[in-house]
Amino acid sequence: xxxxxLEHYLIVSGLLFSLGLAGVMTRRNALVVFMSLELMLNASxxxxxxxxxxxxxxHGQVFVFFIITVAAAEVAVGLAIIVALFRxxxxxxxxxxxxxxx
Amino acid sequence: MHDQLFWFFSIAMLLSGLLVILxxxxxxxxxxxxxxxxxxxxxxxxxxxxxxxxxQILVYAGAVIVLxxxxxxxxxxxxENVRQFKRFGVFxxxxxxxxxxxxxxxxxxxVLAAAAKPVVGTTEAxxxxxxxxxxxxxxxxxxxxxxxxVGVVVLSRKETK
Numbered sequence: 001x002x003x004x005x006l007e008h009y010l011i012v013s014g015l016l017f018s019l020g021l022a023g024v025m026t027r028r029n030a031l032v033v034f035m036s037l038e039l040m041l042n043a044s045x046x047x048x049x050x051x052x053x054x055x056x057x058x059h060g061q062v063f064v065f066f067i068i069t070v071a072a073a074e075v076a077v078g079l080a081i082i083v084a085l086f087r088x089x090x091x092x093x094x095x096x097x098x099x100x101x102x
Numbered sequence: 103m104h105d106q107l108f109w110f111f112s113i114a115m116l117l118s119g120l121l122v123i124l125x126x127x128x129x130x131x132x133x134x135x136x137x138x139x140x141x142x143x144x145x146x147x148x149x150x151x152x153x154x155x156x157x158q159i160l161v162y163a164g165a166v167i168v169l170x171x172x173x174x175x176x177x178x179x180x181x182e183n184v185r186q187f188k189r190f191g192v193f194x195x196x197x198x199x200x201x202x203x204x205x206x207x208x209x210x211x212x213v214l215a216a217a218a219k220p221v222v223g224t225t226e227a228x229x230x231x232x233x234x235x236x237x238x239x240x241x242x243x244x245x246x247x248x249x250x251x252v253g254v255v256v257l258s259r260k261e262t263k
Contacts, residue, residue, distance in 0.1 A: 014206030023123030
């Protein structure tokens with residue numbers, strides 16, 4: 001069996017990112033779109049940690065720490081927007097929300 | 103052992119990621135997202151990023167997913183299971199995501215890792231970096247969290263006019 005190198009981690013990260021992108025593009029439910037967004041963020045985190053590990057440099061992991069923090073804040077704000085939208089429109093289907101004004 | 107664990111974690115992570123975007127019920131999607139994030143934490147352990155693995159489980163599985171589930175329960179989506187996917191989205195997504203996956207995976211063979219001494223992301227090492235070189239971004243992050251908190255409170259307040 002071939003030993004696991006940086007390439008393997010990057011390929012897994014790329015595949016996960018593509019999965020998240022496919023989810024964002026296809027799903028109608030805004031909540032699931034949001035979860036797919038989280039998958040994409042995680043894929044980038046994996047790439048950063050892998051680079052950090054194989055280049056002997058801890059700074060990449062510090063970046064991932066910040067990304068996780070910002071992602072947590074982003075999820076809180078995004079879900080609050082979805083809840084506010086649901087209160088106005090009674091729907092979370094992204095293709096039913098077509099006008100800019102509420 | 104390391105290699106077998108890598109294959110197990112990454113295949114399980116990709117499978118649960120696939121089930122996140124295929125699941126009919128948002129709760130099922132959220133559960134598979136937790137699973138996917140756990141396997142990601144496993145990969146972080148394999149990469150010797152121990153601190154990040156713990157943070158991943160605490161922040162994502164602990165806080166983010168609870169928030170997701172909370173909102174799913176709050177919205178109480180009943181008339182949901184009609185059409186899950188956008189009409190023309192599926193074809194476009196297959197083309198775009200497929201092309202992206204192909205490009206990303208073909209490009210990595212050009213990436214060269216410097217033959218450096220591997221680092222271990224322990225809490226001590228991370229803390230030293232965070233509180234010396236990255237002290238300013240670290241403090242700015244706390245302001246960002248405060249802004250997000252205030253924003254969420256304002257957004258989710260009932261309008262009283």
